[in-house]
Amino acid sequence: MSLAAASDWTSLPLTSANLDTTLAVVAEASYRDNTALISGLESAGFVQLDLEGDGNGTFVAQNAAFDAWITVANGAPAAIIAFRGTDDINYATDGLSAYQGSADAAFWLDTTGYYNLLDAGVSAFDAAVNALGITQVYVTGHSLGGAAAQAYMTEHADDADSRYAAVVFGSLGLSGQSTAIATDARVTAFTDPSDFSNQLGVQTAGLTISFSQGETSLDTGLDLSALISDPASFLTSHSISLFADAANRYDAAKAGIPATDVTTFFTSTLSVGGLTLTVSPV
Template sequence: MPNFNDLAATYTPITTSNLDAVLAVVSDAAYRDGASLVTGLTASGLGQLDLTGSGTGTYVAGNAAFDAWTTTVNGEPAAIIAFRGTDDVDAASGTSAALGSADAAYWLDTTGYYDLLATGVAAFDATVSSLGIDQVYVTGHSLGGAAAQAYMADHADTAQADYQAVVYGSLGLSGGDGTWDTDARVTAFAAPSDVSTALGVQTAGLTLTVETGTSSVGSGPDLSALLSDPSAFLAAHSISLYADDAARYDAMLAGIPATDVTTFVSATASLDGLTLTVSPLG
């Protein structure tokens, strides 16, 4: 097993000022629908954590998958596990084809999707432990975001490892025993026009609700439009949109004014009866 210092020798540091945006890109790369994102991440210094001997960081079980990476965050060794979202549905599929997809079968059983990856998750955890890495970042978009939340529900912080998740357009948790608590370690990016966040139980301690362009924050998801035009759902659900939102949120936290029409309508955290609201920059 290689020493982490050897793995991390050329890594580009990730900090809290770019973490959400980087994890969005890693979530996008987990779809593996093009080599450019993976190439870009590796060129920037992230290392694919090969769990299977395939030469990549991708673990696949049935129609489920995740990518494993090593990097540094805030100057400390870190690992990233990025769960793949639905990758067998596109705008041309149509509603009936979409509902017949292998991934769509888990849209209302997202913990079942996560459970498909149990062997790979165990291998990831064991490898991270053997490398002496004590901070783990968990991410995913859509169905992958739900799997990331399931991972968090399955991994309490310990003296050996701390876990933090950022998810994008997550389908939420469903299936399983149906009992999930709000988790302060989870940040979720959501959009009022994205129906995905209405499907399962959302467990994020911090949910960032984003309004883009001139869409109405009060309109909510249009289910009739979803059924008549699946491409409309995919447009509102795009990981590219969430990646842009994440980059602008990071910029906001760093005190850099937004320069376009994206507005953070609300950022609220409700934990132990305490609700915090973060207003957009004025």
């Protein structure tokens, strides 16, 4: 696959104003259970980057997967790698049986191991991006996929030719590593205080956006009894659709704030349309 000349990249489907929302959609699309999201992205100017010769942008290795896309950002070609989160749990089943046989759940406390399953695909993605001359790479994922996105960032430093940025949603954090993990200013993480998943591993976000959707009380920490007795209850604070909604409102809030007020905004609490956003640098 080859890209058109730089002069032909005139549309701007990915901008700073819609970055968080768009990456939330791409993260949700990586689950591949909503064909409308895939067709919607393609209609908006996103192209699947086929790494395996099967006609789509999904790379699969055992139970792990990611989607690869190319698009336009700031008038130049850009690539997106979106890591898939846990998708093999039967939430309609009660008790421990919901988790039995889940290959993904086995990596919740070894998210680096999950990412490592995709070594060949990541290498293929990086090689394709380099061959296409793309210098902007955006990284995203939800839940276990968010952790994989963080792992990807630890292996990809910015240099004179390439720039990387990540937005993750409900990430499980990095686990299973033997080395210290540093905070990365290039990573933005959306979290919900009532979602315990962000306490499972080490978070690397330089900017954490914590949002509350009107809960009368916020229970933090792992409620193991509830998780076992009612696995579906986990989704009330962890569903990708909740994070996508928060990202959409966050982008809208940013659009309404003058550039001179950005610093103030990033250390304040803002209520928009019934959604409370508390944004703070780490």
